[in-house]
Amino acid sequence: MILNRKIKRNIKIHKTTYIVAIALLILSTGLFTMFNIGGPVIKDSIKNFKDDYKVEDAYFTTALPISDMQPLENMFDLNIEKMEWKDVKVLDKVTLRIYKERKNINLVQITEGEALSKSKDIVINNDFYLKNNKNIGDSIDINGEEYNLNGKSATPDYIYMLENNTSLFSNKETFGVAFISEEDFKEIDSPSIGYSIRLNKDNESEFKEYIKENYFALSWVERKNNTKINAIDGDINGMFALGQYLPIVVVVLVSLLISIVIWRLVKNELTELGTLYAFGYTKATLTKHYMVYPILVSLIGALLGQIPGVMLANSIKAALSVEYNLPIIIVDPDIKIIVLSILIPIIIIAPINFIVISRALNHSAVDLMKGKLKEEGPSFLERKIPLKGLSFSMKYKIKEVLRNLWRTALTISAIVFSAMLLFFVFVMNDSMERIVKQGYEDSYKFDNLYMLSNMSIENRGGEKFWNLPVMSSNNNDEEIKYTLEAREKDSTLLVLKDAEGEVLSFDKNIVSKSLAKKLGVKEGDTLKLKSELEDSTFEIEIEKIANSFLGDKLYISLETLYRETEIPKDSYIGIVSKEKIEFQEGQLASSTSKTAMVDGIKSMISPLKFIMWMIGVIAALIGIALIYVIITMVIDENRLNISMFKIMGYDDKRLSKTILNINDILIVFGYLISIPLSKVAISAMFAEVTKDMEFSLQAIISPLSMLIVLIILETMYTLTKAISKRKILSIPMDEVLKNGRE
Incomplete structure (x- = not known):
C-alpha cells in the first residue's frame, strides 16, 4: 500500500529523531518499571518483616532491674523481653554488639547460612562479612573464645544500624550486631540490659508511668520515634516518588518531540494530503496513517524499556543495602507494572499527537493542495515585540x-x-x-563519646550531657520528634555557631536550624516539649538558632534540665572527652570516636x-x-x-x-x-x-x-x-x- 511505503520512507528520513525518541522511552519506561517493581516489593517486604519478626512497640532502660516480668505482662496485657547485650572489640577495629538469642520480640531472620544450633555458633549482620572479608563457616575470636560464623542475620530493630542514640549515621565498617545462644551468653560478664515490649492494647502510657514509679526509667523510645526501625521508610518513599514522576517527565518530553516531528511532517506534505483527499482518502484514514508514527515509537521504546527495567529491579535493593541491613527481599517481575509501563507512553503520547494531527487535517482538500498552512505569517508575540534596530541575524x-x-x-x-x-x-x-x-x-572538638548503661553522678572528667527524645507540634499541628540535649554551660567540645558565625554559649537555649525549619519557629518563640521518658510537658524559650543542619536538636543547659524535669541533679548519661576514659565492666552502653x-x-x-x-x-x-x-x-x-x-x-x-x-x-x-x-x-x-x-x-x-x-x-x-x-x-x-x- 502507498501509505505503508510512505511510513517507511519518512522513518528513514527522520531516523535520528525517532532513534532518540525510542532511546529516551527505553530510559523512562525502564526507570518506571525498575522503581515500580522494586519499590513496592521492598516497601511491603520491610513492613512484613517488622510484623512477622515481631518488632517492638517500645524500648526502655531502667535504673532498677525487672526481676519478674510475668506479673507485668498479665497486669498490662503485653509482652516483655529482656534484651541483654555486650559490646566487644573484634578484628581490632569493629565494635560487635553481641545479643543473647531472642525468643519473642525483635526476632532474628537468617538471611544466609543457618540459625544457631550448637555451642559457640554466632550469626552477625549481613555487611559484617563483606566489610571484614569473612565467610560463613569461618571462625572469629571473641574475648579469647573461638566462635563459628554460622549465618548472616537481620532484625527489625536494627534495619538502620546506629550504634547509639547520639549517632545520625551508621558505620558498618566499625559496628556490627551479633547473636549467640542463651547458654553461651551466660559466659559474658556484666552485660547491658534493656527491655522491649509489644502491646496488645493501647495502654502504653499507663505501663510507662508504672515503670517510672517502680523502676525509674532511664530512657524510653517508642517504635514510631525509633530511627533504627523507621529511617528506611523515608528513603523508600523518596525512591518510589522518584520512580513515579521522573519517567513521566521524560515521556512528556518525548511526546513533545514526536508531536513537533509529526506537525512538521504534515506541514511539509500538505499538497500530497490534498491530493489524497481528492483521490477519496478520508480524514480518518489519514489520521490513522500519521498516528502510526507516535504509536510505533511508543511501543518499540516501551517494549525495549522493559528489558533493563526488569533486569535492574533488584538494583534498588542493592542501593538500599549500602545504608541498611535488609532482610530477605525477593523482587520478581510484576506483569501489571510491565503492562502499565508499556501503556503509559501510549496514553500520554497518542492523545497529544492525535490533537496535533487532527488540527492539521482539519482543512478542505483545496486548501491543503494550495499549501495554505505554509503561509502562517508572524505570530502574535512576533507582532508585539519591537525588532527595529536589531541586526538581521538577531531578528x-x-x-x-x-x-x-x-x-x-x-x-x-x-x-x-x-x-x-x-x-x-x-x-x-x-x-x-x-x-x-x-x-x-x-563542630565536634572531642575525640571520644561514651554512653553509659545507667545515669551517673561520678566525676570522670570530660564534659557531661543528657540526651532525651522529645516531641513538639509544628505550625500544622504535626508532632515532630527530636532530641533534647542538655550540656554543661561552659561546654567547649561541641561548637555551635549562629548565622553570623559567632560561637554560641550553652547558657542559652539553642535550636538547630534544621529543627527550627521543621517546627516553623524563630528566636523568641516558646516551644512546648513533650518528653517520652518523663511523659510530661514543659516549655522552653528559644534564645538562639544554630546554623546547623546536622541533627534535629534543642540544646539547653544541664541546670535547666534538672529544673524542668525530675532527672536528679548532677546526673548525666553521656560524656565527651579529648582523652580516653576508663570505665568498669558493664558501665558503658556504647562508645565511639569522632574518627x-x-x-x-x-x-x-x-x-x-x-x-x-x-x-x-x-x-x-x-x-x-x-x-x-x-x-x-x-x-x-x-x-x-x-x-x-x-x-x-x-x-x-x-x-x-x-x-x-x-x-x-x-x-x-x-x-x-x-x-x-x-x-x-x-x-x-x-x-x-x-x-x-x-x-x-x-x-x-x-x-x-x-x-x-x-x-x-x-x-x-x-x-x-x-x-x-x-x-x-x-x-x-x-x-x-x-x-x-x-
Missing part, C-alpha cells in the same frame, strides 16, 4: 523562536529537565560534604556519590540527545533559507553562527528557570526523605554549582552544534532552486 533568531512555539517549549523543557537533574547531583553532593565538614569536623563517626559517614556517602554522578551523566546524555534533535529540526526547517544564504554569499562560519545559534537565548532562559524550580523540587524531596529522621538535608544551590551547571549546559550545547555543523555544510546551494522548480 532572524527571534522570529525563529517566536514562530515555532512548540519547538521553543521543547527546547526550554529539555534544558530545565537536564539542569534540574544536574542541580540535584551538585546539591546532594554539597549537602553531604556539608554534613561531614560542618557537622563533624568543625569512627567521620569514617562512617564517608563510607556511606561514597557509593551514594557514584549513584549521583551516574544521574549527572544520564542528565547530560538526555540533554545532548534532545538538543541535537532540536538543532536538526532547525536545520531541516531552514534548508531553503540556508541554500539562499549560500547564494547570497554567506561563508560557512557566518552561516553556521546564524542558524546554529538560534537557541542561544533559550538555553540561558531554561537554565535561569531551572534554578528556582530545582530548589523547590529538591527541598520537597529532601523533606520527604528526612521527615522520619533526626536530621535535615538543606537544598542550597551554591554559586559554584550554578556556574558548573551552566558550563555543562553550554558544553553540551556547543558539542551538539559542532556535531550538527556538517548538516548545514552538506545542504547544496541549489536546494532553493530545486524547490522552486517543484
Whole structure:
C-alpha cells in the first residue's frame, strides 16, 4: 500500500529523531518499571518483616532491674523481653554488639547460612562479612573464645544500624550486631540490659508511668520515634516518588518531540494530503496513517524499556543495602507494572499527537493542495515585540523562536529537565560534604563519646550531657520528634555557631536550624516539649538558632534540665572527652570516636556519590540527545533559507553562527528557570526523605554549582552544534532552486 511505503520512507528520513525518541522511552519506561517493581516489593517486604519478626512497640532502660516480668505482662496485657547485650572489640577495629538469642520480640531472620544450633555458633549482620572479608563457616575470636560464623542475620530493630542514640549515621565498617545462644551468653560478664515490649492494647502510657514509679526509667523510645526501625521508610518513599514522576517527565518530553516531528511532517506534505483527499482518502484514514508514527515509537521504546527495567529491579535493593541491613527481599517481575509501563507512553503520547494531527487535517482538500498552512505569517508575540534596530541575524533568531512555539517549549523543557537533574547531583553532593565538614569536623572538638548503661553522678572528667527524645507540634499541628540535649554551660567540645558565625554559649537555649525549619519557629518563640521518658510537658524559650543542619536538636543547659524535669541533679548519661576514659565492666552502653563517626559517614556517602554522578551523566546524555534533535529540526526547517544564504554569499562560519545559534537565548532562559524550580523540587524531596529522621538535608544551590551547571549546559550545547555543523555544510546551494522548480 502507498501509505505503508510512505511510513517507511519518512522513518528513514527522520531516523535520528525517532532513534532518540525510542532511546529516551527505553530510559523512562525502564526507570518506571525498575522503581515500580522494586519499590513496592521492598516497601511491603520491610513492613512484613517488622510484623512477622515481631518488632517492638517500645524500648526502655531502667535504673532498677525487672526481676519478674510475668506479673507485668498479665497486669498490662503485653509482652516483655529482656534484651541483654555486650559490646566487644573484634578484628581490632569493629565494635560487635553481641545479643543473647531472642525468643519473642525483635526476632532474628537468617538471611544466609543457618540459625544457631550448637555451642559457640554466632550469626552477625549481613555487611559484617563483606566489610571484614569473612565467610560463613569461618571462625572469629571473641574475648579469647573461638566462635563459628554460622549465618548472616537481620532484625527489625536494627534495619538502620546506629550504634547509639547520639549517632545520625551508621558505620558498618566499625559496628556490627551479633547473636549467640542463651547458654553461651551466660559466659559474658556484666552485660547491658534493656527491655522491649509489644502491646496488645493501647495502654502504653499507663505501663510507662508504672515503670517510672517502680523502676525509674532511664530512657524510653517508642517504635514510631525509633530511627533504627523507621529511617528506611523515608528513603523508600523518596525512591518510589522518584520512580513515579521522573519517567513521566521524560515521556512528556518525548511526546513533545514526536508531536513537533509529526506537525512538521504534515506541514511539509500538505499538497500530497490534498491530493489524497481528492483521490477519496478520508480524514480518518489519514489520521490513522500519521498516528502510526507516535504509536510505533511508543511501543518499540516501551517494549525495549522493559528489558533493563526488569533486569535492574533488584538494583534498588542493592542501593538500599549500602545504608541498611535488609532482610530477605525477593523482587520478581510484576506483569501489571510491565503492562502499565508499556501503556503509559501510549496514553500520554497518542492523545497529544492525535490533537496535533487532527488540527492539521482539519482543512478542505483545496486548501491543503494550495499549501495554505505554509503561509502562517508572524505570530502574535512576533507582532508585539519591537525588532527595529536589531541586526538581521538577531531578528532572524527571534522570529525563529517566536514562530515555532512548540519547538521553543521543547527546547526550554529539555534544558530545565537536564539542569534540574544536574542541580540535584551538585546539591546532594554539597549537602553531604556539608554534613561531614560542618557537622563533624568543625563542630565536634572531642575525640571520644561514651554512653553509659545507667545515669551517673561520678566525676570522670570530660564534659557531661543528657540526651532525651522529645516531641513538639509544628505550625500544622504535626508532632515532630527530636532530641533534647542538655550540656554543661561552659561546654567547649561541641561548637555551635549562629548565622553570623559567632560561637554560641550553652547558657542559652539553642535550636538547630534544621529543627527550627521543621517546627516553623524563630528566636523568641516558646516551644512546648513533650518528653517520652518523663511523659510530661514543659516549655522552653528559644534564645538562639544554630546554623546547623546536622541533627534535629534543642540544646539547653544541664541546670535547666534538672529544673524542668525530675532527672536528679548532677546526673548525666553521656560524656565527651579529648582523652580516653576508663570505665568498669558493664558501665558503658556504647562508645565511639569522632574518627569512627567521620569514617562512617564517608563510607556511606561514597557509593551514594557514584549513584549521583551516574544521574549527572544520564542528565547530560538526555540533554545532548534532545538538543541535537532540536538543532536538526532547525536545520531541516531552514534548508531553503540556508541554500539562499549560500547564494547570497554567506561563508560557512557566518552561516553556521546564524542558524546554529538560534537557541542561544533559550538555553540561558531554561537554565535561569531551572534554578528556582530545582530548589523547590529538591527541598520537597529532601523533606520527604528526612521527615522520619533526626536530621535535615538543606537544598542550597551554591554559586559554584550554578556556574558548573551552566558550563555543562553550554558544553553540551556547543558539542551538539559542532556535531550538527556538517548538516548545514552538506545542504547544496541549489536546494532553493530545486524547490522552486517543484
